[in-house]
Amino acid sequence: MTQNDTRPRTDALPRLHPLDNPARSSLTGPHAHFAESRGRVLRYPVDVSPWIALPDVPDARDWADLAALAGPGGPVALAALQAPPPPDWEIVFRGAGVQLVDAAVDAASDPEAVPLGPLDVPEMLDLVARTRPGPFLPRTVELGTYLGIRRGGVLVAMAGERLHPPGWTEISGVCTDESVRGQGLASRLVLAVAHGIRERGETPFLHASASNTGAIRLYESLGFRLRRRTEFLSALVPAAFPSAHGT
Template identity: 75%
Template sequence: MSHVLDNPALASLTGPHAHFAERRGRVLRYPVDVSPWLALPDELDVEDWADLAALAGPGGEVPLLGFRGEIPDGWEFTFQVEGVQFVDDGLVAAPEPEAVRLGPADVPEMLDLVRRTQPGPFLPRTIEMGTYLGIRREGALIAMAGERLHPPGWTEISAVCTDPAFRGEGLATRLILAVAHGIRERGETPFLHTGAGNTNAIRLYESLGFRLRRSTVFGAARAPEHLTDERELAVS
């Protein structure tokens, strides 16, 4: 049997995040202002590709988390980057006294911080996926981290970022451990993803007590410009 972390988006959208799920056939996705991630079945058939194309719209781009297979004629890969998945293997998780819980009123500042630091996808309603903590100095948001995918029994730590002017103070470490503490308090286990080439992040995660669980891939593909109602998108 596969592990829930082998297809974490599917496990999330059929589990704790089912209330977000938008479905077409066997393809599920988050609302487009919540998260770009969508959930694919482990093995895609012709109908799944047609449903995915319908969700994407003509020429639309969709993310393919963990997908290493072939795409049908008419589709085009737009990028593929090797990634890694880490799981808690002895984190010294602890609350962070300086951290504050962020809410909807903080989203404009969060979006600005993400724009300047590029930690990965964060959209206007991403904050609804879980708890987000931030650190402020003189009223300004300078660092944050929070929760994203939520397979049963697990929660992903994501959007870890620090204003460049405040790097080197260990703020990311403190926020990761604080978010992990909240996850553990619910009886769940933290995990996270990063790029396989992000050696600085990998070194940090391993030093904190994360263990490499598996390799994965972050990718995206563009749907055909002209869609058909018939299920004729055969894999080449």
């Protein structure tokens, strides 16, 4: 916190469930080594993940600290907000989402799935560009285990781990090249990633766009159940935010 900040620390406030504010739970927990902070606001490095972690109930100073982190006109990605951004912040995207958790997932390793790492990032970024599963950046692979399937030496499907609240791990980056869709590769990779999460004694969860009914049906068929509905939001810091250069 900044000097003379008399607000209670967020760890002194009544806690929500870790999955109610999963980015914050991650950045104050297993992903704390990634955290960049100002005041009570946390974020991942911009080449790792776009997600911002506000306190459960942000106040005006938190929004000012977020503006300072992102810079004037800077984009921010937010989810599970308890209150909307200030009225002078431009909303560039707003979408309904769902959060699903492992209820009876028949997790299993997959002999064709291979670990992916930093050397595989160019292939992973190319697959993401073709399939658009959601945010995946040059260092996203550092967030956890990623598995892929290759055909003819070409990466055609992948899935991996993203947010990591204590006791939970998010499955993300699930994508399959159009040339091999319908072969069950996404299901196999989700189950394989879930297997690794379970082996650590943690519980898998995931997010999906509420409009992506096909993906939701797939996840439910694998044993995930709806935990809550949420909202994903992207906004721009005002170009001349008064506290953007403050202390």
